[in-house]
Each structure stands twice: as C-alpha cells, then as structure tokens.
Amino acid sequence: MGTTGKRPILRDIAARVGVSETAASFALNGRPGISDETRRRVLEVVEEMGWRPSYAARVLSGARSRTIGMVLTRTAATADSDLFFMRLMTGMQSVLRRAQYGLLIQVAETPEEEVEVYRTWQAERRVDGVVLVDLRADDPRPRAVVDLDLPAVLAGGPDPDALVPSVSIDDTAAMTLVLDHVRELGHRRVAYVCGPQDLLHVQRRVEAFDEAVRHHRLQQGSVLGTDFTSRSAAAATRAVLDDPAPPTAIICDNEVLAVSVVATLRALGRSIPGDVAVISCEDTPVCTAMQPALTALHRDTPGFGADVAAHLLGRLDGEAPADSQEQTPELVVRGSTVPAPA
Amino acid sequence: MGTTGKRPILRDIAARVGVSETAASFALNGRPGISDETRRRVLEVVEEMGWRPSYAARVLSGARSRTIGMVLTRTAATADSDLFFMRLMTGMQSVLRRAQYGLLIQVAETPEEEVEVYRTWQAERRVDGVVLVDLRADDPRPRAVVDLDLPAVLAGGPDPDALVPSVSIDDTAAMTLVLDHVRELGHRRVAYVCGPQDLLHVQRRVEAFDEAVRHHRLQQGSVLGTDFTSRSAAAATRAVLDDPAPPTAIICDNEVLAVSVVATLRALGRSIPGDVAVISCEDTPVCTAMQPALTALHRDTPGFGADVAAHLLGRLDGEAPADSQEQTPELVVRGSTVPAPA
Incomplete structure (x- = not known):
C-alpha cells in the first residue's frame, strides 16, 4: 500500500x-x-x-463491515458530565482494537430515533452488530434489533423479554452491600436519590433498596426520583429534609447527584457526615476529591466494556447467545459515612 | 423499508x-x-x-461514506478520567447528527499507529474526513493525511507546518488570564503543573506561562511536567515544596492534576487556599465539588466540538481550508484562590 x-x-x-x-x-x-x-x-x-x-x-461481496455500532440516547446535558460512557467505550475499544473492529457512535434523542438509526445501519450494512445501553420499560429496541436481524448485546441487563443477550451487573447485590454498610453504622432512616425510574437498571436498584429496607427493618426508606441533573437532586434533597424525621443517610445513584446532595445539605446547615452520611453508587475522581471523600460503589467499567465487546464479537463468530454477569461492585468506604447520630 | x-x-x-x-x-x-x-x-x-x-x-458508486473518523491516542489510564473527549464528542455529534453523519472512533497507542488507521480508513473509503487531536512535536499525522488526500481538521491548533487547517483555542490568552488573576492577588512565586511537553498545546501554554511570568516580573515560575496522572502530579508537588521558597500559587493543566496537587499539599500540612492557591485549567464537576471549590478556566468544549465538526463538514462541501479560533475561556474565580500570604 x-x-x-x-x-x-x-x-x-x-x-x-x-x-x-x-x-x-x-x-x-x-x-x-x-x-x-x-x-x-x-x-x-x-x-x-x-x-x-x-x-x-x-x-x-458479503464480507463483514468490521464495525460495531452504539447509539447514545442520553441528553447532551447529562452525557457531558457522565464518565460512565467514556469508561465503557475505553473498555470496548481495548477488545475491538485487537480484533481490528471500529466503533461507530451516534447520538439519538429517543429510543424510537435510536431504532431508526439501527434500521438505517442494517439496511446499509454499516455495522455487524450493536451494543444497547440504558434499557427502559416498554423499550422498543430489543424487538427492533431482533426483527432487523441485527446482532446485539445489552450492556447492563437482563432484558426482561429475553430477546437480547446481556452482560449485566448485579444491581441487587450492589445495593445490598450499601444498605448492609449503612445498617451496620446504625442508620435507621435512609433515603435513595435515584435516576429516572423508566430506566430498568434504576428500577432494579429501587426494588433492591426497598427489599433491603424491609430486610433490615429500617424505619424509613424514601425513594426520590431525579432526571440525573444536579438541579433535580437539589430539589429532592430539600424535599426530604422537610420531613419531621429526615434521613441520616442518603444513597445517590451517581457522583453528579451526590455532589449536588452534599452541596444542598451544607447550604441547609447540615454537616456531612456528622448529620447526614452520603454514598455514591458510582466511584469517580470526584468522590476522592471531595472533603470528606465519598463512600462509593467501585465498578470496573472499562472491564465491563471489554466484556460487552467480547460478548458481541463472540456472537458474530457464531457463539450461542447467553447472558453473563459481571462481578459485584466493591463498596469503598471513605469519610462520608460514619455511625448515625445518636 | x-x-x-x-x-x-x-x-x-x-x-x-x-x-x-x-x-x-x-x-x-x-x-x-x-x-x-x-x-x-x-x-x-x-x-x-x-x-x-x-x-x-x-x-x-462514488458517494460519500457519511462518516467522520477520530482516533484517540491517549492511554486508557488517562482517557478514563478525562471528560474532555466526552464533551468534545458530544459537541461534534450535535452537528453530525443534523447532517446525518456517523462518528467512527478508534483507539491507537502511538501517532504512528494512528497513521496506520488513517491509511486503512482511506484505502477502504470508510470515512470522508478525520478530526486530529493532541498534536505533538514532529507529529507524523498532518503530513500523512495530506499525502493520503484525507480531509482533516485539527481540533486545537494551529498546525505549525500549516498542513492541516485547525479550530484552535487561544492558549496564550487563557494563560494570561490566569496569571493576571494570580498577580492581582499578590502572588509572586507561581508554579505550573503541566502535561507532557511533547503535546503542542502544552508547549504553547508553557511559553505563555513563561512570558506572563516575565511580563509581571514574578520572582519564580517553576514549570513541572507530568504525564497527566495523579501520581506524577503528586511527585511534582512534593518536588516543588522542597524549594526553600516554595510557590504560593500552583496552576494545574487540568482538574485531575489539580485534585492530586490539593491532596498532596494537604498531606504535607499545607492549607488551601491559606498557604497555597490552586487553579485548574479545565472546569469540570470536580472543581465545584471540592472544598474549597477550585478557581478554573471554563471552556465551552461541546461548542468547540460542534465548531470542529462544522468546519470539517464545510471542507467536505468544498469550503476553502482556513484556521479559525474559539473564544478565549473564561476564568471562574472560586474559593481556591485568595490573596497571597504576607
């Protein structure tokens, strides 16, 4: 050449x-x-x-495109501060690079628009397979990729209709780890500031939270939905503090929410961790940068991305579709969680 | 269909x-x-x-691939905690999506490997054009894309050999803003913890730093190179504090370095901002999450990405290659910078 x-x-x-x-x-x-x-x-x-x-x-002439596609349907506002996708992509690339595959990325605003992208990709044979992320309730995408005969793997599963094989994280085990820790520290009133509940992984976490609250016979387990923005987390925090018996521990779905919860608690005169313990379900550099550093669930997201890519390439090589599960995230205990106030 | x-x-x-x-x-x-x-x-x-x-x-049949390519040559370790690329891609996607273009991403480990990717992409007509990032001294990429006849735009420029048109950020003006602020607060001994100096944008910032130090007749202007990892920033901080007259202000190339500098200063018994003021040249959620919040250069990186994509699509539509420049980043003053100790 x-x-x-x-x-x-x-x-x-x-x-x-x-x-x-x-x-x-x-x-x-x-x-x-x-x-x-x-x-x-x-x-x-x-x-x-x-x-x-x-x-x-x-x-x-029938050869493969040697390209994997991934559509991101998060809004620009949240993707901007979300390290998860960067880490997922980095991990996927480590496997795709060795296999000489490219990664085609496109942004869409709704699952319906995402389905249109798949339709075009398949009609034009631009990709050999796709990675689905952020499955929602009544999501049209698993059915669409099956109908399109487009090989797919769901990153974070399982698919409730079992149409698409998945590589999943055990959200229940992860949430149980968090609640066990909080319970051991003597907290009895716990709140959970979560993402949008139409996301299936958020639903699974909420169910696990409710289950653990029952199991540990905690007095209170408020679930506060947000749209993953700092603003909605601030509003949720103000709402929960209006309670005559407010929580002494707040679990947050990611570090962006946790940062906002901490800032709002302080603005309302609460100290962390003295008055309220705070936990993030994602561990990023923000968590260690804060004072106190945030107790957080540590996931190997690049490893997850690598597993997802390997799973999809395996399917393209004729392996039978099968669900697989990642190791449970580890809870890294830092300064933001201490025994509950007496 | x-x-x-x-x-x-x-x-x-x-x-x-x-x-x-x-x-x-x-x-x-x-x-x-x-x-x-x-x-x-x-x-x-x-x-x-x-x-x-x-x-x-x-x-x-000669139609376009309607795909733009971008190769990332950062190592997984730094890309992982680097929001810059996520923001750049989000901004690029906002323009590419409207033009119904896809973005093909590949990871390479060296500029030479990156050139190989371009060669393959062009030989196989997989992309219509590429975005180059992180230009280095003696970088083989501008010459390679010209020789390959592959339309390209440099994100962050200008190209010293003027082979590839660029969309650039005025690093000199940005660094001048930072030094003006530090000088106004009475700091006379300032250090700069920067990235690898084979990166041209780091070189430009270092030159601007040296120039501003001379202009303001500051006593000291130590430049401490790092490889963008927290570990190298910690080593740089320990080295500079060994000086009998250590700096009272430290400028950091990004928030990852700044977080490490702050943690190291504290571990060595220094208070921020009382003993040492700290400034980050990137503004991310980490900067506002910290206590004190970090004074930082705020860039519109999604807007930058959108301009880069628009520039490349313009070239594909036959517009003449021309360099363009983004607005100078704004300095957002927060709690980490206060007047110098007497």
Missing part, C-alpha cells in the same frame, strides 16, 4: 489487465464466470498497484 | 425486472449503457420492495 492518496481504481486495474470493469470486479469479488487466468492476472495487477480491496467492495 | 431483516438483494431485484444483476446494479448506480426504461423499472421495483441502496453500494 503506497502512502499517496491516489488509489488505483477498478477502471485502472481493468485497463491494465485488458478486461472489462465488470470482469475485474467479478474477479476481485470471487464471483463465478471468470477464467482462472483472468482472476490470477487481476490479483497480480492489484498486488503490483498496491491496491487494497475497498471496504465497500468487501462489504458488498 | 420493512422491519424484517430479510433485505431484498440485487438478485431479487434483477429477477423481478427480468434483467441481469449487472444491469440492475448499473441502473441503481446511475451508470451509462442502461436504457431509461430499464432504469425506471429497476427503480420502481426497488421502491415496491422497500429497498434502500446499500451503504456499500453507494460508497462504491
């Missing part, structure tokens, strides 16, 4: 061999009706000219 | 029209030698069958 941008094209190859462009193309794509001699000559000329069969030509 | 995965293929179309596959393909790709009647019939059948010309077929 030369380093100049002037690619020899089919026309040049055909002219050099002395055959029609159609014959040259048939020879290159391994289609019948071309003499072995012509095929040999075409390949020889291709070799001489340093040509590499065009990606498009390969895809047309 | 039906929702089932069974795409009608060229063979089916040809059979239905009663022509050869070659003729059907020629008709679809607008090539000569096909009667208007046949072309009309083929397009009619295509319409009836709900077929969408394959992406590969379109690219083969």
Whole structure:
C-alpha cells in the first residue's frame, strides 16, 4: 500500500489487465464466470498497484463491515458530565482494537430515533452488530434489533423479554452491600436519590433498596426520583429534609447527584457526615476529591466494556447467545459515612 | 423499508425486472449503457420492495461514506478520567447528527499507529474526513493525511507546518488570564503543573506561562511536567515544596492534576487556599465539588466540538481550508484562590 492518496481504481486495474470493469470486479469479488487466468492476472495487477480491496467492495461481496455500532440516547446535558460512557467505550475499544473492529457512535434523542438509526445501519450494512445501553420499560429496541436481524448485546441487563443477550451487573447485590454498610453504622432512616425510574437498571436498584429496607427493618426508606441533573437532586434533597424525621443517610445513584446532595445539605446547615452520611453508587475522581471523600460503589467499567465487546464479537463468530454477569461492585468506604447520630 | 431483516438483494431485484444483476446494479448506480426504461423499472421495483441502496453500494458508486473518523491516542489510564473527549464528542455529534453523519472512533497507542488507521480508513473509503487531536512535536499525522488526500481538521491548533487547517483555542490568552488573576492577588512565586511537553498545546501554554511570568516580573515560575496522572502530579508537588521558597500559587493543566496537587499539599500540612492557591485549567464537576471549590478556566468544549465538526463538514462541501479560533475561556474565580500570604 503506497502512502499517496491516489488509489488505483477498478477502471485502472481493468485497463491494465485488458478486461472489462465488470470482469475485474467479478474477479476481485470471487464471483463465478471468470477464467482462472483472468482472476490470477487481476490479483497480480492489484498486488503490483498496491491496491487494497475497498471496504465497500468487501462489504458488498458479503464480507463483514468490521464495525460495531452504539447509539447514545442520553441528553447532551447529562452525557457531558457522565464518565460512565467514556469508561465503557475505553473498555470496548481495548477488545475491538485487537480484533481490528471500529466503533461507530451516534447520538439519538429517543429510543424510537435510536431504532431508526439501527434500521438505517442494517439496511446499509454499516455495522455487524450493536451494543444497547440504558434499557427502559416498554423499550422498543430489543424487538427492533431482533426483527432487523441485527446482532446485539445489552450492556447492563437482563432484558426482561429475553430477546437480547446481556452482560449485566448485579444491581441487587450492589445495593445490598450499601444498605448492609449503612445498617451496620446504625442508620435507621435512609433515603435513595435515584435516576429516572423508566430506566430498568434504576428500577432494579429501587426494588433492591426497598427489599433491603424491609430486610433490615429500617424505619424509613424514601425513594426520590431525579432526571440525573444536579438541579433535580437539589430539589429532592430539600424535599426530604422537610420531613419531621429526615434521613441520616442518603444513597445517590451517581457522583453528579451526590455532589449536588452534599452541596444542598451544607447550604441547609447540615454537616456531612456528622448529620447526614452520603454514598455514591458510582466511584469517580470526584468522590476522592471531595472533603470528606465519598463512600462509593467501585465498578470496573472499562472491564465491563471489554466484556460487552467480547460478548458481541463472540456472537458474530457464531457463539450461542447467553447472558453473563459481571462481578459485584466493591463498596469503598471513605469519610462520608460514619455511625448515625445518636 | 420493512422491519424484517430479510433485505431484498440485487438478485431479487434483477429477477423481478427480468434483467441481469449487472444491469440492475448499473441502473441503481446511475451508470451509462442502461436504457431509461430499464432504469425506471429497476427503480420502481426497488421502491415496491422497500429497498434502500446499500451503504456499500453507494460508497462504491462514488458517494460519500457519511462518516467522520477520530482516533484517540491517549492511554486508557488517562482517557478514563478525562471528560474532555466526552464533551468534545458530544459537541461534534450535535452537528453530525443534523447532517446525518456517523462518528467512527478508534483507539491507537502511538501517532504512528494512528497513521496506520488513517491509511486503512482511506484505502477502504470508510470515512470522508478525520478530526486530529493532541498534536505533538514532529507529529507524523498532518503530513500523512495530506499525502493520503484525507480531509482533516485539527481540533486545537494551529498546525505549525500549516498542513492541516485547525479550530484552535487561544492558549496564550487563557494563560494570561490566569496569571493576571494570580498577580492581582499578590502572588509572586507561581508554579505550573503541566502535561507532557511533547503535546503542542502544552508547549504553547508553557511559553505563555513563561512570558506572563516575565511580563509581571514574578520572582519564580517553576514549570513541572507530568504525564497527566495523579501520581506524577503528586511527585511534582512534593518536588516543588522542597524549594526553600516554595510557590504560593500552583496552576494545574487540568482538574485531575489539580485534585492530586490539593491532596498532596494537604498531606504535607499545607492549607488551601491559606498557604497555597490552586487553579485548574479545565472546569469540570470536580472543581465545584471540592472544598474549597477550585478557581478554573471554563471552556465551552461541546461548542468547540460542534465548531470542529462544522468546519470539517464545510471542507467536505468544498469550503476553502482556513484556521479559525474559539473564544478565549473564561476564568471562574472560586474559593481556591485568595490573596497571597504576607
């Protein structure tokens, strides 16, 4: 392969061999009706000219696109401060790079728009498979990828309809870890500031929270929904502090929510961790930067991304679809959680 | 377009029209030698069958790939905690989405490996153009994309060899803002904890720092290189505090370095901002989460990404290559910078 941008094209190859462009193309794509001699000559000329069969030509002749697609449907406002996707992509890339696969990224605003992207990708054979993220209740995407015959893996599952295999994180075990810790410290009134409850992983966490509250016979277990913005977390915090018996521990779905909860508690004259303990369900540099540092669930998100990519590539290689589960996140205890006030 | 995965293929179309596959393909790709009647019939059948010309077929017939490529050469360790790329991509996507362009992402470990990716992408016509980031001294990439005839825009420039047009940030003006602020607060001994100095934008900032130190006749202007990891920032901080007259203000290239500098200063018994003022050259949620909150340069990185994507799409539409410059970042003054100790 030369380093100049002037690619020899089919026309040049055909002219050099002395055959029609159609014959040259048939020879290159391994289609019948071309003499072995012509095929040999075409390949020889291709070799001489340093040509590499065009990606498009390969895809047309039935080869794979060697591209994995991922659509992000989060809004720009939340994606902007969300390290999760960067970590997921970094992990996916570590596997895709070795397999010489590219990652095609697109942003959509709704699951319906995302389905349209899949439809176009499959119609145009732009990707060999896709990674689905952030499954919602009544999500049209699993059914759509099945109908489109587009291989898919769900990052964070399982799919309740079992249409798409998943690599999942045990949200129940993770939430149980958090509640066990809080309970051991003597907290009896605990609140959970969570993400939008149409997200299935948020639903699973809320169920696990409710279950653990019952199991530990805690007095209170308020669940406060947010849209993942700092503003909604601040509003949730103000609301829960209006309670005559406010919580002494607040669990937050991620560090963005936790930062806002801490700032709001302080603005309302509460000290952390003296009056209220705070826990983040995502561990990022923010958690250790704060004073006190935040107790957080530590996940190996790049490892998760690598597993998701490996799972999808395995499916493309003919492995049977199967759900798999990641290791339970670890709880890293830091200064933001201390025994409950007497 | 039906929702089932069974795409009608060229063979089916040809059979239905009663022509050869070659003729059907020629008709679809607008090539000569096909009667208007046949072309009309083929397009009619295509319409009836709900077929969408394959992406590969379109690219083969000379159409664009409608894909922009970006290779990230940062290591997984730093990309993981770096919000910059997530914000850049989010901004790029806002423009690409409207233009129905996809973004193909690949990770490479060296500029040379990155050049190989460009070579493959161009040979296979997988992308219409690329965005270059993190230009280094003696970087092989601008020359490579020119030689490959691959349209490119440099995000953060300018290119010293003027081979590739750029959308750049005025690093000199930004650093001047920071030094003016520090000087006004009476600091006379200032250190700069920067990234790897083979990165051109780091070099430009270091030059601007040295220039501002001279301009303000500050007593000291130590420049401490790091590899963008927390560990190297901690080592730099310990080194600078060994000085008999240590700095009273430390400027950090980003928030990851700033967090580590603050933690190290505290571990060594220094208070922030009482003993040492700290400034971050990137503003992220970490900066407001800390106590005290960090004074930081606030950049509109999504806006920067949008401008980069628009610039590249403009080039693809035949606009003349031209450098453009973003607005100077704003300095957001927070609790981490107070007047210098007497």
